[in-house]
Amino acid sequence: MKIALTIAGSDPTGGAGLQVDLKVFKSFDVYGLSVPSVLTAQNTDGVYDIYELPPLFFSQQIKNLLSDISPDAVKTGMLYSPEIIKITAQKVKEYSLGNLVVDPVTVSSTGVSLIKNDALDTMKDYLFPLAKVITPNIYEATIFTGINIDGTEDMKVAAMKLKDLGPEAVIITGGHLEEVAIDLLWDGKEFLALETERIGGEYHGTGCVFSSSITACLALGYDVRESFVKAKDFVSGAIKTAISIGKGMKILNI
Ligand code: PXL
Numbered sequence: 263m264k265i266a267l268t269i270a271g272s273d274p275t276g277g278a279g280l281q282v283d284l285k286v287f288k289s290f291d292v293y294g295l296s297v298p299s300v301l302t303a304q305n306t307d308g309v310y311d312i313y314e315l316p317p318l319f320f321s322q323q324i325k326n327l328l329s330d331i332s333p334d335a336v337k338t339g340m341l342y343s344p345e346i347i348k349i350t351a352q353k354v355k356e357y358s359l360g361n362l363v364v365d366p367v368t369v370s371s372t373g374v375s376l377i378k379n380d381a382l383d384t385m386k387d388y389l390f391p392l393a394k395v396i397t398p399n400i401y402e403a404t405i406f407t408g409i410n411i412d413g414t415e416d417m418k419v420a421a422m423k424l425k426d427l428g429p430e431a432v433i434i435t436g437g438h439l440e441e442v443a444i445d446l447l448w449d450g451k452e453f454l455a456l457e458t459e460r461i462g463g464e465y466h467g468t469g470c471v472f473s474s475s476i477t478a479c480l481a482l483g484y485d486v487r488e489s490f491v492k493a494k495d496f497v498s499g500a501i502k503t504a505i506s507i508g509k510g511m512k513i514l515n516i
Contacts, residue, residue, distance in 0.1 A: 391428030
């Protein structure tokens with residue numbers, strides 16, 4: 263059985279973070295490993311507190327896990343601080359981890375910051391160059407490039423600029439043009455834009471589900487393009503059947 267690892271924050275609702283990543287891995291029949299980077303106190307209404315694990319303990323979790331098990335693909339989600347990002351990058355190198363998907367989580371669907379300000383540059387400098395693919399949404403692509411994205415042409419320019427930071431490929435999610443939702447892949451050779459019907463409303467955890475789907479597909483041996491197509495399909499299906507489990511945002515049906 264193929265194995266995928268998520269290094270991400272804990273979301274007790276199970277709608278985002280490492281909990282949803284594990285569920286996605288299972289949906290693709292991939293065995294899931296998880297290392298929490300931070301814990302959050304949240305419900306479907308929002309994120310109320312963040313507890314950063316002591317860096318040394320975070321590092322011990324990865325060391326003990328990877329000295330025993332070799333995952334076929336790895337995903338990073340909410341890493342939050344420069345220290346946690348640097349340790350993650352160092353472990354990726356130490357254990358020669360391939361198929362690394364970096365989801366540069368910056369803000370929750372309810373607008374709470376999930377990364378410290380001084381960690382943005384660390385993410386760019388330490389982690390992006392090690393990634394097979396990075397999966398920023400439009401907002402994150404704007405933060406990391408300074409480009410104001412309004413339409414597919416801007417997405418292309420931002421994707422090229424992000425690729426120059428070192429990842430093998432870039433997928434920008436969440437573009438929209440009237441009635442369609444557009445996600446865009448740039449692998450340095452060709453663009454691939456995938457369009458789906460735009461579904462109204464806000465859903466918790468969409469970015470996590472997308473990036474963990476890509477990770478599962480890479481673990482299964484698909485290339486980035488194939489993984490992108492399969493992930494988009496999986497996310498669209500899970501959005502269409504989203505469920506309301508609390509008083510706040512809907513959660514994808516996984
Ligand atoms: O969806 C981004 C995200 C990632 N990771 C954790 C989160 C959230 C959003 O709330 O809580 C742990």
